[in-house]
Amino acid sequence: MDKIEQYYNQTLSKAERLAFEEELKSNPALAQEVAFWVQARAAAQAEAHARRKEEFAMLGQSLTKTKQRSLYYTYAAAASVVLMLGLGWWIYKSQITNYESQINKEWASAYIEKNFTTLNTQMGNSNDSLQIGITAYNSGDLKKAKVAFEQLVQRDSLHAEAQKYAGIVALRRQDYDQAIKHFHALGLRTDLVANPGKFYEALALLHRDLPLDKKKVENLLKEIKAAKLDGWKEVE
Amino acid sequence: MFSFNKNLKDDAIVQGILAGGTQRRLFENKLYEKFYYLVRDAQFKHKISADDAQSAYSDAILGVIDHVVSGRFEGRSELKTYLFQIFTNKCVDIIRKTTTNKAEVHQNSVGLEDALAWLPDEAQSVVRKLIAESEVEQLRKHLRQLGEKCREMILAWGEGYSDDEIAQMMAYNTAAVAKTSRQRCLEKLKEKYSPPTPDGGAFNSPTGG
Numbered sequence: 001m002d003k004i005e006q007y008y009n010q011t012l013s014k015a016e017r018l019a020f021e022e023e024l025k026s027n028p029a030l031a032q033e034v035a036f037w038v039q040a041r042a043a044a045q046a047e048a049h050a051r052r053k054e055e056f057a058m059l060g061q062s063l064t065k066t067k068q069r070s071l072y073y074t075y076a077a078a079a080s081v082v083l084m085l086g087l088g089w090w091i092y093k094s095q096i097t098n099y100e101s102q103i104n105k106e107w108a109s110a111y112i113e114k115n116f117t118t119l120n121t122q123m124g125n126s127n128d129s130l131q132i133g134i135t136a137y138n139s140g141d142l143k144k145a146k147v148a149f150e151q152l153v154q155r156d157s158l159h160a161e162a163q164k165y166a167g168i169v170a171l172r173r174q175d176y177d178q179a180i181k182h183f184h185a186l187g188l189r190t191d192l193v194a195n196p197g198k199f200y201e202a203l204a205l206l207h208r209d210l211p212l213d214k215k216k217v218e219n220l221l222k223e224i225k226a227a228k229l230d231g232w233k234e235v236e
Numbered sequence: 237m238f239s240f241n242k243n244l245k246d247d248a249i250v251q252g253i254l255a256g257g258t259q260r261r262l263f264e265n266k267l268y269e270k271f272y273y274l275v276r277d278a279q280f281k282h283k284i285s286a287d288d289a290q291s292a293y294s295d296a297i298l299g300v301i302d303h304v305v306s307g308r309f310e311g312r313s314e315l316k317t318y319l320f321q322i323f324t325n326k327c328v329d330i331i332r333k334t335t336t337n338k339a340e341v342h343q344n345s346v347g348l349e350d351a352l353a354w355l356p357d358e359a360q361s362v363v364r365k366l367i368a369e370s371e372v373e374q375l376r377k378h379l380r381q382l383g384e385k386c387r388e389m390i391l392a393w394g395e396g397y398s399d400d401e402i403a404q405m406m407a408y409n410t411a412a413v414a415k416t417s418r419q420r421c422l423e424k425l426k427e428k429y430s431p432p433t434p435d436g437g438a439f440n441s442p443t444g445g
Contacts, residue, residue: 001419008354024359034355035366036426042348043375044394049298051391056268056294063272 004037104217108206116168133165137172145169153182160192167200176208198224199231244270246315253304256401268297271319282327284334292326299326305396348372371429378428386421393418 006012007020024030119134133148146169152162167182180201187197202220205213224232244266252263278289299322303309309318348367352360379387385406392402403414 001422005419008351021356021359024355025362031359031362031366035363036429037422038348038351038363039367039372039375040390040422040425041351041394042372043379044390045302045347046372046394047376047379048391048394049295052264052298052395053291053294056297057290059265059268060272060275060290060294063269 001033001037004034008037105206105209108203112171112203116172119165119168130159130162130165133162133169137165137169142169142173146173158189160186160189160195164196164200167197167204171200171204171207174207176204179204180208194230196230198229202231247311250304250309250311250315253301256305256397257404260397260401264297264301267300267315268294271297271316274320274323278323278327282331284327284330288330288334289327292330293323295326296323302396375425375429378425381428382421382424386424389414389418389421390425 003012003020007017012020024034118138121131121134121138129148129152133145133152136142136144136148146166149162149166149169152159153166156162163182163186167179167186170176170179170182183197183201183204185197187195187201189195189197198220202217202224205217205220223229244263249263249267249270253260253267255263272293275286275289275293278284278292279286282289284292296319300309300315300319303318309315348369352364352367355363379390382390389402389406392405397405398411399415399418400411402418403409403411406414408414408417
């Protein structure tokens with residue numbers, strides 16, 4: 001066996017090598033020996049490879065895992081960045097809108113305080129429902145005023161003044177839904193010379209302050225500014 | 237000292253494997269890791285399963301290691317090019333195996349053929365009559381039944397470790413002692429295994445008289 005290994009390790013001299021090869025042809029026992037050695041080595045190789053392959057498979061698995069893990073980290077990092085940006089934007093935005101709406105709500109209250117505390121009494125028949133309503137309003141009887149104006153509106157749905165006052169009464173009573181309804185109806189009318197409907201609706205919306213109201217207010221104010229509807233100077 | 241970063245140079249890997257001893261395994265793993273991305277590429281390119289790609293990759297790596305150890309890899313091409321070529325061939329083998337669904341043509345393993353090719357023609361044909369791949373399988377089975385120490389030794393030998401390295405790895409005093417032990421183990425293996433008679437064996441009936 002030593003001789004065979006020497007032969008394969010190329011440590012034999014040329015003469016020895018030739019002699020070995022010559023003997024191989026005529027000596028069946030040696031041939032058998034070589035055949036065994038060659039096969040044993042192939043078996044050892046195959047076996048070693050199989051084992052090494054298993055080790056590699058494990059290594060590969062751990063590589064895939066770490067890769068996946070690092071991929072997860074990347075995703076997590078990206079997600080948190082997006083989240084932080086979103087959160088930051090939301091806070092920033094809500095601060096701004098809070099600030100704006102605060103200002104506008106105060107401003108709306110101030111406007112209402114200033115302009116709606118007393119209604120202009122008109123000369124004329126004091127038995128007129130409108131007049132009754134105005135009087136009741138000015139004396140602080142909002143309930144009576146409400147009944148008067150709303151009856152009037154019911155009787156004559158095109159009575160713009162009555163509708164306006166009904167809205168104002170509702171606004172004072174903090175019945176913003178009702179106020180918005182009246183002002184909105186008023187704002188839709190195109191046959192009036194002066195129509196503060198949209199502006200008043202914006203005031204009422206500012207007070208109601210539901211999630212979508214801000215957007216509506218923005219739109220209304222934009223519209224008022226653009227068309228120079230009643231109240232546009234206030235908006236400016 | 238070397239640092240085990242991912243960008244170990246090809247040269248360093250080849251040198252590390254050639255240096256042998258206990259370090260060799262480390263560098264083999266480095267080699268495996270360095271080009272592991274080829275597995276994913278191959279999955280897409282050849283449309284083979286992840287397991288197949290990984291298996292082919294391991295085979296290719298083992299092939300490269302064998303070539304490096306035996307000196308057949310001369311460093312004329314880049315390690316990556318060399319590996320890629322072997323890997324691609326392995327992948328193609330897998331595709332062929334799965335698409336044609338034919339039983340593999342019985343072939344001697346590369347190691348066996350290499351050993352035979354050493355011999356001059358006439359001697360080669362004499363020996364060739366005495367061997368068969370199926371017997372290698374038998375031997376592998378017997379190998380697994382050998383004692384722990386013997387098996388380790390023969391496997392290390394199969395991986396191309398020298399007796400000197402085996403002595404180091406398995407704490408033998410000298411290479412000569414390791415060699416004697418190893419040869420004794422081989423003898424043990426031989427005892428377990430009974431070769432078919434040259435003219436009676438079913439595997440290797442000679443074509444001529």
